[in-house]
Amino acid sequence: MTCPRQADVLRLGAGPLSEADRQILRRHADACPSCKDAVDAMNRARAVLRGYAQAPHPSARVRVWEGLEKKRRRSGQPTVLWSAAALAGALAVVLIIPRLFPREVITPRLERGHILAKGQTVASGGNLPSGPALLKSVGPARIATAGATLELSAGTTLRLSAGGPELVSGELALSPLGTTPIEISTEAVRIAAIAGRVRVWVEGEEAFVRVEQGRAVADPGGGATPEALAAGAERIYVATPAPDEGESPQPAASEGQPDPKRDLAKPPSPSTRASNALHAPRRRSPPRKDHAASLKAAHAVLPAAPKRARALAQKVLNARPEPRLEVNALVLIADAERRSGQLRQALRSYQRVIDHESGNDYAEEALFRQANLHTTLRERSEALSKLEAGDQRFADGVLAPERAALKARLYLEAGLPGAAADALEQVPRFARTPAIARLRVEVAEALAQNHRFGRATRLVAPVLETGTDTELRRRAKDLMRTRVKSTPPGSQPKTK
Amino acid sequence: MPVNTFVFPLGALLALSIRPLLSTPTGVVARNERAQTEGPPSLEQLFRRHFDDVYRIVASLLGPGAGAADVEDLTQQVFLAAHSALPRFRGDSKTTTWLYGIASKVVLTHLRGRRRRDRLREALEAAAQLDRNAPGPDDEVHQRRELLRVWQILMRIAPKKRMVFILHEVEGLPGAEVARVLDIKIGTVWTRLYHARRELVAAMTKAEGS
Numbered sequence: 046m047t048c049p050r051q052a053d054v055l056r057l058g059a060g061p062l063s064e065a066d067r068q069i070l071r072r073h074a075d076a077c078p079s080c081k082d083a084v085d086a087m088n089r090a091r092a093v094l095r096g097y098a099q100a101p102h103p104s105a106r107v108r109v110w111e112g113l114e115k116k117r118r119r120s121g122q123p124t125v126l127w128s129a130a131a132l133a134g135a136l137a138v139v140l141i142i143p144r145l146f147p148r149e150v151i152t153p154r155l156e157r158g159h160i161l162a163k164g165q166t167v168a169s170g171g172n173l174p175s176g177p178a179l180l181k182s183v184g185p186a187r188i189a190t191a192g193a194t195l196e197l198s199a200g201t202t203l204r205l206s207a208g209g210p211e212l213v214s215g216e217l218a219l220s221p222l223g224t225t226p227i228e229i230s231t232e233a234v235r236i237a238a239i240a241g242r243v244r245v246w247v248e249g250e251e252a253f254v255r256v257e258q259g260r261a262v263a264d265p266g267g268g269a270t271p272e273a274l275a276a277g278a279e280r281i282y283v284a285t286p287a288p289d290e291g292e293s294p295q296p297a298a299s300e301g302q303p304d305p306k307r308d309l310a311k312p313p314s315p316s317t318r319a320s321n322a323l324h325a326p327r328r329r330s331p332p333r334k335d336h337a338a339s340l341k342a343a344h345a346v347l348p349a350a351p352k353r354a355r356a357l358a359q360k361v362l363n364a365r366p367e368p369r370l371e372v373n374a375l376v377l378i379a380d381a382e383r384r385s386g387q388l389r390q391a392l393r394s395y396q397r398v399i400d401h402e403s404g405n406d407y408a409e410e411a412l413f414r415q416a417n418l419h420t421t422l423r424e425r426s427e428a429l430s431k432l433e434a435g436d437q438r439f440a441d442g443v444l445a446p447e448r449a450a451l452k453a454r455l456y457l458e459a460g461l462p463g464a465a466a467d468a469l470e471q472v473p474r475f476a477r478t479p480a481i482a483r484l485r486v487e488v489a490e491a492l493a494q495n496h497r498f499g500r501a502t503r504l505v506a507p508v509l510e511t512g513t514d515t516e517l518r519r520r521a522k523d524l525m526r527t528r529v530k531s532t533p534p535g536s537q538p539k540t541k
Numbered sequence: 542m543p544v545n546t547f548v549f550p551l552g553a554l555l556a557l558s559i560r561p562l563l564s565t566p567t568g569v570v571a572r573n574e575r576a577q578t579e580g581p582p583s584l585e586q587l588f589r590r591h592f593d594d595v596y597r598i599v600a601s602l603l604g605p606g607a608g609a610a611d612v613e614d615l616t617q618q619v620f621l622a623a624h625s626a627l628p629r630f631r632g633d634s635k636t637t638t639w640l641y642g643i644a645s646k647v648v649l650t651h652l653r654g655r656r657r658r659d660r661l662r663e664a665l666e667a668a669a670q671l672d673r674n675a676p677g678p679d680d681e682v683h684q685r686r687e688l689l690r691v692w693q694i695l696m697r698i699a700p701k702k703r704m705v706f707i708l709h710e711v712e713g714l715p716g717a718e719v720a721r722v723l724d725i726k727i728g729t730v731w732t733r734l735y736h737a738r739r740e741l742v743a744a745m746t747k748a749e750g751s
Contacts, residue, residue, distance in 0.1 A: 052735075060735075086746055089691075090741055100597070109617050109620070110588060113621065116621055
């Protein structure tokens with residue numbers, strides 16, 4: 046006959062038991078014949094199984110390795126072919142289709158007369174890629190909007206041009222978080238891809254471009270005023286090269302009148318460019334063109350030789366240029382220090398950018414960079430305080446999703462899944478990058494471990510709705526199943 | 542100075558053009574220091590260091606009913622799976638834990654086929670039959686008989702429970718590591734272990750009684 050305590054005896058060593066309970070059970074097992082038999086049977090089975098240690102035959106190692114090599118070679122070939130085919134397909138999409146259906150494909154909402162104002166989205170894309178090393182494999186690609194062309198050339202060069210003249214070119218960098226995978230920053234233009242969208246900052250000597258009857262024409266009026274927006278004018282902003290010194294401004298063309306002379310198909314004339322300059326330069330040092338050229342050169346060498354870039358930018362800084370160039374030089378110095386591993390110095394330089402009188406345009410990014418640097422330096426609380434400062438100063442800033450995601454990661458690492466979930470809930474719904482999806486699942490798993498299934502389920506819901514990563518979807522489904530299994534019977538709705 | 546921003550739909554296009562080339566190492570923050578400094582090991586390194594471990598765990602999970610060819614084949618599959626998962630290996634756990642996790646999944650998938658399970662069972666029975674006719678009593682023969690008998694009982698236990706039992710009782714992995722290997726909660730480990738023990742003891746007692 047089986048002893049009623051046999052179940053407890055079999056739990057010995059299979060879960061948390063107090064020492065006292067263990068002693069009691071052991072004493073019982075020694076005294077009770079039924080339990081003693083059970084323990085003996087277990088021990089016998091264990092001993093027999095442990096005796097069966099199958100060491101591989103020496104030739105097995107060679108056989109397995111040879112087979113492995115063969116299979117790897119065989120499986121590698123189709124992968125390369127598929128990758129090449131996929132890349133060719135993608136290039137075809139990027140290169141051919143825009144030529145056939147330029148605006149329908151690339152800027153669908155421009156066709157419908159969408160107004161582009163600061164911070165507005167033309168169309169949100171899918172998930173952006175992540176994985177720094179592999180971006181170098183990007184083949185040449187050209188993406189055109191109505192007024193500007195973005196070129197992604199082999200290597201990591203991004204070029205923005207408007208109907209001919211090259212506006213900006215620079216290097217692509219990736220954020221460690223994966224949610225800002227692409228960033229290009231030059232003196233005139235900053236481009237960053239955030240949470241599935243690409244944003245272009247244009248500052249400095251900007252020209253404004255209006256889209257009329259499918260053509261991009263210069264719009265000296267500048268800015269997206271509420272009146273212009275209400276009138277339904279299509280407006281996009283692109284940068285033009287810096288105006289030459291000593292040019293005289295020309296009268297602005299009236300808004301709504303297409304001016305073929307200012308069509309972006311042709312390089313903008315110096316006079317047009319000068320007329321578009323919103324702020325007259327405050328000169329503190331000799332030819333600002335020289336400084337601009339130095340900074341451009343510094344940008345060009347930044348990826349390959351950050352120290353050289355830093356030296357060039359420092360030279361500009363020492364010459365006390367106008368504030369805008371000064372802050373550009375500071376940003377360059379900070380970036381160069383970050384790239385060359387001088388993280389503490391980079392932190393200080395970003396702080397100088399934030400504190401600079403003209404640094405407001407860069408402050409949000411500088412704060413985020415500081416948070417990233419503190420994270421790398423394993424200074425979690427400092428990183429969080431920088432993120433908080435970013436939230437306070439730029440509540441609806443373009444980096445808000447990035448900040449929320451990094452905050453969630455930091456809270457999760459600190460063992461605070463609830464706070465991480467709070468932060469993730471601040472991430473806008475459009476921000477569905479793989480990195481954020483992974484974060485959602487990880488935070489939800491941590492919540493589930495604390496039996497907070499409801500919150501965990503809500504958190505992973507977007508992953509199940511739109512997630513494409515099979516592994517993440519599986520983990521999200523597992524979470525849902527765990528919830529169902531863990532629901533105590535008492536919590537089921539009572540039926541009469 | 543105003544910051545003018547416009548946004549346009551590059552995301553999807555870039556994703557399309559680049560996605561096939563991507564791996565997933567995005568969470569630099571989440572990686573541990575070792576992974577950051579050393580990087581993931583190559584397949585060759587993995588194989589050289591862990592072939593014996595993987596072979597042994599596969600053999601142990603399959604039991605004596607499996608032939609050497611099966612064990613070698615599954616060991617190969619484990620390394621192939623590890624090779625494709627290497628870019629995602631963040632170094633959060635020990636390499637052996639990670640490999641055991643892959644091995645247990647590969648073996649579970651292998652055992653999912655009813656025919657394969659039956660083949661293993663038949664092989665065990667055939668081996669037991671042969672042993673019964675072997676001359677004895679001899680220690681080695683007795684050991685072998687015992688092993689086959691226990692394995693015949695183990696084969697009646699569901700693979701998931703059996704796997705926990707083998708990893709904990711035979712391979713000596715602590716409960717927390719079994720949980721990591723099988724990607725399940727620690728509570729699940731203890732529950733499965735308890736049920737496996739109960740079924741094993743019940744079957745052994747019954748067999749000895751008869």
